[in-house]
Amino acid sequence: MSKKPVRVAVTGAAGQIGYALLFRIASGEMLGKDQPVILQLLEIPDEKAQKALKGVIMELDDCAFPLLVGIEAHSDPMTAFKDTDYALLVGSRPRGPGMERAELLAVNGAIFTAQGKALNAVASRNVKVLVVGNPANTNAYIAMKSAPDLPRKNFTAMLRLDHNRAASQLAAKTGKPVADIEKLTVWGNHSPTMYADYRFATIGGESVAKMINDQVWNADTFLPTVGKRGAAIIEARGLSSAASAANAAIDHMRDWALGTNGKWVTMGIPSDGQYGIPKDVMFGFPVTCENGEYKLVEGLEIDAFSQERIDKTLAELQSEQDGVKHLL
Ligand code: NAD
Ligand code: LMR
Secondary structure (H helix, E strand, O other), X not given: OOOOOEEEEEEOOOOHHHHHHHHHHHOOOOOOOOOOEEEEEEOOOOHHHXXXXXXXXXXXXXXXXXXXXXXXXXXXXXXXXXXXXXXXXXXXXXXXXXXXXXHHHHHHHHHHHHHHHHHHHHOOOOOEEEEOOOOHHHHHHHHHHOOOXXXXXXXXXXXXXXXXXXXXXXXXXXXXXXXXXXXXXXXEOOOOOOEEEOOOOEEOOEEHHHHHOOHHHHHHHHHHHHHOHHHHHHHHHOOXXXXXXXXXXXXXXXXXHHOOOOOXXXXXXXXXXXXXXXXXXXXXEEEEEEOOEEEEOOOOOOOHHHHHHHHHHHHHHHHHHHHOHHHO
């Protein structure tokens, strides 16, 4: 017997990431090739955005995806999030060349108060929320704080693009297949302060840190390359990353929903105080996923270099949180 359809809300559905994301959700790459989906797409009420959304829906129709059993277009989060099981909050303004992330908080923060409230009012009580729109950690924090009737653990921020970027850099450095990398993580904020940490990583059971054995490369090449990759792509493309961001969103939701078989992945999740990160800070952590739940990997040793990096990214997140107090 075929599975009951699930409802997937996507905001910013007519944007760049939306265009790279929706077709993959509809083809079953996110929730499985046996899981029918209903897409509930949200765009701003602006005529041009709604018209563009109609065009995207025409293309979705034209794919005749067997798993796509419904498509809805919305301009109000209160209808877009009705009964939704999954919510991918992408819609918000991206950075342009030379723009700082902090500037985005001012323009994007308010979106997530309204959307958190709407999720609180109308979404499924088990909704899994992924915030992609930047600054992703703090926007996820705002949405979580605006949805007091939903479990805190349902709100997550996207650090998976950073995780994938780090894996790709390590594969290039070691000359090994990216698929063989295990136990990699990215701590903290989706910003240049993030700490991509390969101290525990292995390839085919061998330690990556031992294979590379070069702390100067780690500090002076690897960390800045991963941390500033978003800006490098904006500089090269004139637009922020889209296909790789959509790919990371698919990875994040698929792993959360379907499990990781013990493999570590990175998710931005509300802290419960582990590793000295204060409760509720939306922080990138190593997790494993099973039965639709993520579980933090606990008990890892934090050396002095790592502690310094973690403190720095935490301080940035706390100052972002301070900056949005008025919205909560
Ligand atoms: P885009 O400008 O191409 O598309 C954004 C879309 O969102 C637009 O169509 C816009 O009309 C819509 N939108 C704006 N406000 C909205 C609202 N309140 N409700 C619904 N829709 C709304 O941008 P993009 O390239 O798709 O990027 C979207 C966001 O994702 C940006 O904030 C970008 O910085 C962020 N991003 C995050 C990561 C990450 O790793 N977390 C990676 C890449 C991009
Ligand atoms: C990215 O990491 O590619 C995005 O968050 C875009 C940005 O502003 O860096």
